[in-house]
Amino acid sequence: MSFTPSRPVLWKPEPIPDQSPVDTAAIRAWARDTGYDVPHRGRIPSGVREAWDRHNSCALPPVGLTDEQRAVLIPLWPKET
Numbered sequence: 001m002s003f004t005p006s007r008p009v010l011w012k013p014e015p016i017p018d019q020s021p022v023d024t025a026a027i028r029a030w031a032r033d034t035g036y037d038v039p040h041r042g043r044i045p046s047g048v049r050e051a052w053d054r055h056n057s058c059a060l061p062p063v064g065l066t067d068e069q070r071a072v073l074i075p076l077w078p079k080e081t
Contacts, residue, residue, distance in 0.1 A: 027052050 024044060031038045031048045038048055 022052075030055070 027044055027048065028038050028040070030052060031044075034051075036045075036048050036051070038044060
């Protein structure tokens with residue numbers, strides 16, 4: 001009887017989803033301003049990150065809305081300063 005050693009199995013971790021780097025302080029500030037509960041440190045919850053991405057996917061707000069319409073239709077739109 002002879003002994004044959006097993007071959008090592010090379011394991012690669014799953015690739016991390018491609019997300020562009022962002023300013024987490026800006027996400028946290030936006031999230032708190034819009035009513036999300038986010039920790040001061042650590043990972044930003046995925047739901048908050050998804051909402052941030054949706055919020056920032058529009059380049060320009062709709063034109064010609066009154067403040068009341070804007071408050072109803074676009075509750076997460078940044079306020080003009």
